[in-house]
Amino acid sequence: MEIDYSGVDGFTVDCLPGCGLCCLCQPEVLPLERAYFRKNHPKAMVRSRTSPGGFALALKKGRGSCVFLDGRKCGIYENRPTFCRQFPFHFYSGDRISVELDHSCRGVWQGSGADAGIEARALARDSMDRLRSALSQSAPVYGEFREICEDAGIWEDPSLARAQVSDNLGLFTEPSGLASVMAVSMGDARADLSAPPAPAGVDILGEAADAALGSLASNDPFESPVYCGKDNSWNLFTVRGDEVEWSVLDDDGDLHRRRGIPAGEVRIPPLDAAAAGILSGYVATLNSRESFLGSVYYAVDEFGYDEHLANAYLGSMAVSVADLLWRAGLLERALGLSGADLMREAIMFYDMDRLDSPTIGGFA
Numbered sequence: 001m002e003i004d005y006s007g008v009d010g011f012t013v014d015c016l017p018g019c020g021l022c023c024l025c026q027p028e029v030l031p032l033e034r035a036y037f038r039k040n041h042p043k044a045m046v047r048s049r050t051s052p053g054g055f056a057l058a059l060k061k062g063r064g065s066c067v068f069l070d071g072r073k074c075g076i077y078e079n080r081p082t083f084c085r086q087f088p089f090h091f092y093s094g095d096r097i098s099v100e101l102d103h104s105c106r107g108v109w110q111g112s113g114a115d116a117g118i119e120a121r122a123l124a125r126d127s128m129d130r131l132r133s134a135l136s137q138s139a140p141v142y143g144e145f146r147e148i149c150e151d152a153g154i155w156e157d158p159s160l161a162r163a164q165v166s167d168n169l170g171l172f173t174e175p176s177g178l179a180s181v182m183a184v185s186m187g188d189a190r191a192d193l194s195a196p197p198a199p200a201g202v203d204i205l206g207e208a209a210d211a212a213l214g215s216l217a218s219n220d221p222f223e224s225p226v227y228c229g230k231d232n233s234w235n236l237f238t239v240r241g242d243e244v245e246w247s248v249l250d251d252d253g254d255l256h257r258r259r260g261i262p263a264g265e266v267r268i269p270p271l272d273a274a275a276a277g278i279l280s281g282y283v284a285t286l287n288s289r290e291s292f293l294g295s296v297y298y299a300v301d302e303f304g305y306d307e308h309l310a311n312a313y314l315g316s317m318a319v320s321v322a323d324l325l326w327r328a329g330l331l332e333r334a335l336g337l338s339g340a341d342l343m344r345e346a347i348m349f350y351d352m353d354r355l356d357s358p359t360i361g362g363f364a
């Protein structure tokens with residue numbers, strides 16, 4: 001089975017002491033791993049909230065970090081589940097298997113540590129049966145999706161939409177360019193960026209706020225996205241009326257309110273050349289991810305196959321970047337960051353949610 005490693009080759013990964021961000025994601029316990037937990041830690045294994053019929057490790061007070069995290073160190077390191085061993089790698093199963101790197105992990109940004117390509121290949125070797133099984137389920141779904149698109153007259157090879165993004169990266173790294181892409185993708189004709197029109201009628205700050213506030217909205221703060229700060233604080237931002245409430249989660253699973261930030265005061269921050277360069281690299285990463293394509297396919301299915309794939313793809317990319325830029329504005333207000341530093345932190349804040357988006361394939 002061929003596996004696409006292009007999303008990890010050339011990167012290094014290093015796990016930073018004191019971070020613990022990935023221990024806030026309830027790790028699934030695979031069938032082969034259940035006997036160990038049943039025998040040694042029966043109370044720590046609970047029904048998974050996300051995988052019907054599955055099991056996962058319990059969280060402190062049912063909402064904080066994994067119960068085994070102690071002083072930001074894993075208490076069962078040698079016996080931790082596969083999910084934990086794999087992080088920050090994700091194996092995506094679509095019409096093929098590809099490996100994606102979670103850019104919310106601060107260890108991916110250090111420029112030092114283990115070779116990500118070597119690590120990912122070793123992990124894949126240990127998981128071949130599981131990956132084959134996942135592919136046998138997802139590949140037929142992709143085939144069916146394509147047939148429905150062809151019948152609806154909206155199909156084109158996804159490499160064409162990807163080429164439109166890679167040939168026009170500059171449009172995705174500044175607000176007026178994003179507004180143009182949104183305007184083009186909302187039209188009835190197949191979206192073509194070779195001559196984007198003036199962005200008449202697109203309020204890019206409003207679109208960005210809608211996208212970000214939608215992705216931050218949750219009735220339960222513990223379901224909210226987490227941003228792990230440079231000081232290793234676990235920051236949660238939830239929407240409360242016209243404000244975004246900023247809280248910090250502690251190691252015992254308790255929340256401490258910092259303050260409310262009026263949503264109307266958040267702006268899209270100005271991007272200097274260094275920040276735009278980092279954003280451009282991230283757009284290229286999204287553009288190469290199979291899970292991003294899978295999320296576009298999911299949206300096309302949700303909306304009844306009534307827009308051309310190119311429009312859905314370019315529109316999704318523009319909305320994703322707008323969401324990221326609004327979150328950058330939120331971090332600017334909360335932490336006073338700017339420039340390249342702000343852009344890196346905003347990507348760390350955003351990427352875990354991006355990878356969590358629903359897709360027609362799935363992470364194995």
Ligand code: SF4
Pocket residue numbers: 014015016019020021022023087088104105106107108
């Ligand atoms: S998110 Fe990355 S740096 Fe942080 S604990 Fe997990 S692997 Fe280590």
Ligand code: SF4
Pocket residue numbers: 022023024027057066067068069070073074075076077080081084
């Ligand atoms: S088992 Fe260990 S590595 Fe996995 S989430 Fe729990 S504390 Fe973190």
